[in-house]
Amino acid sequence: MNKINYLFLALGLSVLTLPSASAQLESNQSQFDEFMDRSGNSYRSATGKPGPEYFQNEADYTIKANLNPETHTITGQITMEYINNSPEDLDYIWMYLEQNRFTEDSRGTLTTPVEGNRYNGDPLDGVKISNLQAKVKRSTSTKHLITDTRMQVFFDQPIKAKGGKAEVSMNFEFEIPVNGMDRMGRLSTQNGEIYALAQWFPQVAVFDDIEGWNVMPYLGAGEFYYDYGNFDVEITVPHNYVVVASGELQNPKKVLSSSAYDRYEKALKSQETVSIISSEEIGDSSMFANQSGTQTWHYEIENSRDFAFAASKAFIWDGAQFNLPSGKTGLAHSAYPIESDGQDAWSRSTEYSKASIEYYSEKWYEYPYPAAVNVAAEIGGMEYPGLNFCSWKSKGASLWGVTDHEFGHNWFPMIVGSNERRYAWMDEGFNTFINYYSTLAFNDGEYPARLNQPRNLTSWFIGDTRESIATYPDVANLRNLGMIAYYKPAIGLVMLREYILGEERFDYAFKSYIKTWAFKHPQPKDFFNHMESAAGENLSWFFEPWFYGTGNIDLAIDSLRKRDGAYFLTVSNKGDIPMPVKMQITFEDGTTAMKSLPVEIWQRGDTWTHKFETEKDIKSIEIDPDKILTDVNFSNDSWPVNIYKD
Template sequence: MKKISFLFLAIGFGFLSMPSAHAQLDNNQSDFDEFMDRSGNRYRSSSGKPGPDYFQNEADYNIKVNLDPETHTVSGQLTMTYTNNSPENLEYIWMYLEQNRFTENSRGTLTTPVEGNRYNGDPLNGVKITNLQAKVKRSTSSKHLITDTRMQVFFNKPLKAKGGTAEVSMNFEFEVPVNGMDRMGRLSTENGEIYAMAQWFPQVAVFDDIEGWNVEPYLGAGEFYYDYGDFDIEITVPHNYVVVGSGELQNPKDVMSSILYDRYKKALESQETVTLISSEEIGESKMFANQSGTQTWNYEIENSRDFAFAASKAFIWDGAQFNLPSGKTGLAHSVYPIESDGQDAWSRSTEYSKASIEYYSEKWYEYPYPSAVNVAADIGGMEYPGLNFCSWKSKGSSLWGVTDHEFGHNWFPMIVGSNERRYAWMDEGFNTFINYYSTKAFNDGEYPTRLNQPRSLTGWFLGDNREGIDTYPDMANLRNLGMIAYYKPALGLVMLREYILGEERFDYAFRSYIEAWAFKHPQPIDFFNHMENAAGENLSWFFKAWFYGTGNIDLAIDSLTEEDGAYFLTVSNKGEIPMPMHMQITFEDGSTEMKSLPVEIWQRRDTWTHKFETEKPIKSIELDPTKILMDVNFSNDKWPLDIYKD
């Protein structure tokens, strides 16, 4: 095993380690055993980067879709150009039909508890597919097989490896559910229906070097995993509907009146929120290019893994310019019904959106899309590239929190394209982590963040029903999902940044990971290997224990004795997860210094004694004075023990 090199701060002490008289004879080497695969291969290197033969297929979509509010139906024509960059010829492809989740006998419906949960869906008829054609060179096939939320599309001739292209086209139609599993659906408001359209069109699954075809069915908690490509989407709606979508509006003059277009241009250049459609102008024909009938909104987005949109005649619409480190700008905008209006509510949505996009772009990686839109809907919070759905009832800190969280998802998993259906923690947890810092930064901490008080979560960590972070989301107890997908992985990254590695080493490694895997598909092992290599630290002991187990941290200061002018400090690891010991020493004269003991002390035994010398008498010692560690027992973190009675 590699020797673990750990940051050691002597801070002015003459330091000597010696074994405790009560030390255990056996060791804890099993806690430090290598569990990661660092061998690497041609596809994924041992340094945690894409290898020289890494491949990724591409899917480009051209879709013309019509939304009929009278029948609540969507009907569309889809043409997908699929490029096979893999080293393998493909006789077929797999596509997802997510709308088939909304049927009486879908796997998702049949695995939903009788009492229901967040992922309830209206039982409808699913999606109807007609006129399917799969073309490879001069051959055309219509053969396809639908199984629940997946469709296998066969080719007459194999799609060649390393650059072969196929064109798959079809018509599709479905009824929009009211309750779409808290991810899409429709909301009735005073001024009309709001349609939140997500996971709405047939979309190809990912073929990769790890699983081959990734074809987990759409059940509920598992979200989505798609390849990247370009989208050209035309959406036809009644003439007085506003349509917002992923990417950039291509034909504003075709759908906006001169009044609305002038405001739209102003918003593109304004640092303050500009009203495009006010509460008094909702649904008025004078705001649109056509005074009757329908009109078509055309959106495009490049190098994206999905496309979502919203449509309604009930929208208030406002926007402002966001600014990126490169000098590029874009449009942050919001749409919401009159019920959500107000300075304590959605009137600040664009302000929040702009702040979020700008912060993450400066801190981690520049936002790649030309717009960012926040949509008020009957959805607690759901993200798609460049577009959020957030609850129309959210206000104040709740609205900031959900807006910032959903926009943060543009980094995880929209830019760094992890598999949400399998590894929820790689998007939810990483995102919750970056949300912690953006919330602290917004208006100098206007709103609180729960991660500021990690020990308020101790109860869950001590519960008998807790599960590991690595539990698949569709298998997890929904009562645990918030912890294992969001909070525990986020707390782990905070500890890694602020306690184990330090901010400079962590930030370099984390930014490097984002850059290496931007618009690609990392696996958990790629993240672990990349962080180890870029930070220069063997972290197997941490990743194994925190991400693949249910053990806890419980470090203790047992005693401090003085003998012949020297101090003997005895510490112990009473939990299942080893950690370095960062302690603050307070002297009788009131001065303080920090002392750090490396994680390697726990390789040998659970108790360790250190001898050190100082000319100043010691008054007290406290482990982790800033309370970064998720230590489940803080009663043993100080010496003397009765200091808690002060």
Template sequence: MRYLSRAMLSLAIAGLFSTVATAQDVKERNQKDFSEFMDRSGNRYRTAMGTPGPEYWQNETDYKIKANLDDENHKISGELTLTYTNNSPQDLDFIWMHLEQNRFKEDSRGTLTTPVQGNRYNGDIDGGYTITNLEAKVKRSSSSKHIIDDTRMQVFFDKPVPANGGKATISMDFEYKIPVDGMDRMGRLDVEDGIIYALAQWFPRAAVLDDIEGWNIEPYLGAGEFYLDYGDYDFEITAPASHIVVASGELQNPRRVLSSKVRERMDKAAKSDSTVYLIKPSEVNDMSLRAAQEGTLTWHFKMENTRDVSFASSKAFIWDAAKIDLPSGKKAMAQSVYPKESDGQDAWSRSTEYSKASVEHYSEKWYEYPYPVAVNVAADIGGMEYPGLNFCSWKSAGESLWGVTDHEFGHNWFPMIVGSNERRYAWMDEGFNTFINHYSTKAFNNGEYPANLDKTRNMNGWFTSKEREGIDTYPDATNLRNLGMTAYYKPAIGLVLLREYILGEERFDNAFISYINAWAYKHPQPADFFNHMESVAGENLSWFFKKWFYGTGNIDISIDGVRQYQGNYVITLSNEGEIPMPVKLHITYSDNSSEEVMLPVEIWQRGNSWNYLHRTDKQIKKVEQDPDKILPDVNSGNDSWPSTFYKD
């Protein structure tokens, strides 16, 4: 500690008893608001800089699947082989797998926790898996022992899977009835020309073992989404020959399943910036455009380094496509499939245009799209995302179709590339995605559609509601009336505040892009995001992360008064809310000139009031805080001076 002289001590004591107001009066300290609120220390797996540590690990899941779609009985049957690589530092006697189709049973936990009046996550109750011929192998040992409990299955090995790269194979046959109502995530839809099958969570999937929670085995209830490891997928879908099948990943056998005319059109689409029909509206029932007129066809797809795959199948599809240009010079293909009920220039005829624009924007701004296709499927689903493929409402049109298409494709970045745990931390995918959607919408077609986050104060009714919940509320337990805010809008607004008010665009973008690159195809936790943003942006943001992401407090910055002081002005401010925030002041002078001043957040570290000495030889006419109205400040009545709320 620096030595304090007697003279300095005398001055300090005199200052304590001075009755003269100074330009920096303080009342109490708020250090607790600026201190750490969770353990964010580093270790060998995850560093305090918010990057994967030198011994970071995650397991790998590679799948081979052969499935059959029975459109008479509405069933899926299939054979699955999972090659599981144990990169963890411990041997494994068993693994856990998800059986999400068991949610569609009368006695499932999800069914039994659904309110009597129902909600978005209603589902059929006459489904569920039949699992047969299960075999788990480690080298020459084999076991069929397994336990099924609700939407989870524990698979045991006769000998442990060795740590640090040991492998096991788990094979099984599976079958289930495809639900009509798949909880707004998957299901089937009857239209005039056939049935649209939207297939997701369609095979048994390995649960994640990580260094934070161990096995992540929360049951599938409905609102909570998914958390999966990465691997390579090789899958075949056998469907009626009249069907068009689209899927995550690249089609491996186009000559076997597509007619020569459709292949010619696809080649044209691969070079076209505008939408090209593969199956025109007038050709939906033209079986000459199919590779076979009867029986079945087997569609073969592959996808590398992905956490999931999904597909859709129907004989009712209009099909169109266009190329996607990526920053590296690589190309991908945007595709849309939809029934004639969804056709129209104000509706799904623009789907591929929307898809192409969305993917190109995110690729240019944040991280290049890694998949060969981006498929948009019209289904009886409000909006649901999977790697390389979306399900969006067949009734959407215009602004609503742009919004849902852009949102679901944005999910390819969060959580498909940056693989966060959706079931626990919905805000790390929905909120981050809603944030990037804001800028994509502003960029699309010179702002054809309005962006949702431009007027954050329109949401103050929720911010001041007694029923509001925190962002960190567990998704399955969140009141569904709050989920849109806790998972989507509040975290997205938080990122807008960081980018446009707290850090500035350059510092924020550097940090956010760095976060994406550091955690691409990995499993970040909340602390990793917080640590990384602080490290790269060079700012202690604990005061913000703590209050915004882990609380229900609000922002309310007040201008209490302006008075002359020694030829200058003192502007008196107070923090009437629970969240400290830097203060941007717009000062207008009597000659109608103006300037802006940004006061750092540390003024509130010293207390809830602050006197700012503004040096000027001009006469102040008006002072306004947050002039661009970026902050969702819950009380606009004290934002400016003079006002009817003026205090002195």
């Protein structure tokens, strides 16, 4: 959208603001006060930065897993080194066993409506844990307690504060569901099964200064929240399976034939998509190092909050180089079945992936990982560090949209590690916001951007069933989740950028927020504090009603009168959310000018009269001519009435 032009005086208008007498007697001060306790402490500062005693714990994982297509099972062995950087000793840790979500008596199953929803899962036996050992120094404990999707692991000696270490190891096994809550599972294709594996191994929960142990159960809509660490993962599969995963392939020469390896190396250096395994070579043993038996694919990723992978003998596999602002490069690659092939479909996936990674790296913060893979699966769209699962049926604008959205999640919440179980808007909403600008930029706007007509959503904003953005995802009505997690917070950031702060101030503050909280765990108050501090603006009047309320925007022009050679314009705030009043004035000679009244005009009441002088006769005035605001009643935005055209 066009940047607001503030050059009112340059067009020959002189201004003087006079409050109405009645407004002087009123006060809306509470709308401008802080709406939550956002004072600083030693862990989180009042400027929205980590404080001097901020901490987060670390977990490094070494995993060896075997995929058995005959039984559709994963068996594995995991060793986790845990570092306690917190200020208190820990007698135990909590770990997530997300595959227990699929049992018949899990909390998630029992809280799924009988008519079903997106988060249906196959009834399975859950995760089998064996040979668990929890070591601190020379002591070893085997004591653990499994409750639904969580496991409490006890130690014989506490993990000491501020740097104490523990090692937890165990074996695990589970059956891979066909329907994995639209986050993982199996897809049958004409050339074999595609296995999409996510939230598949025992993983430690976050211990922080806000909640202590974050142990919200895995129900469905709430996604995940983990600490950062390094992953060293070996995955053994049949010899003619391709495995793609979070991070970088460590042993391409050991799993690929010489010809496939040469293509892999070419893709690492090519700006155009290179076929590594073509549609004619699907499942061909000659493309792999071993001609029979099994192979082990070895992947590593550093400073990541999770690890996911996909495996299949049905994959077409292609890739290209992505380029980062620092000069670093990496591999953008795609894996998909022949059913998804075609230039109107997944043959463009790597092109989309490369464009998405490069745009966000240039615009906001550099992508930190050496590879990024897009996988076609029976999943509408789901993100993990460096890896997407997207629908194998997607084509054209739909495929671009889901690919760009899922890769955008590498910034929120993979780089900026917010708590998805509680605050879906801090990852889905922020991501939808950056997707808007990425789509505008891709191929000079090849595909339509979704946030350019926010007033088309007015019916939801005035509906009786709307909920607050702050509603936890597992609590929200699923019919509202798309709005409160994705669109409303994204629209709020667009308004903040293009209407309230302006692009330069917003971009500086938003980039600063990303850089400050990269690979850390911000809370909502950290975002609010940081944006206010970096942009130099009290925004409580906007943050509270937009993110924590269900009220609406309704600015109005009440009247325009000419008296003694001057114009007196009366405007009112008929809604629940105050806003600056930005207007386009059109004169009888056809010229125009922009005028802006600050949000502070509403501090003393909901009506304001503004006086300005001009030698030109005014023909019309329109509030928010670019239609950035979600004003729920645009019939009163103009003088004379009804000049607005959609």
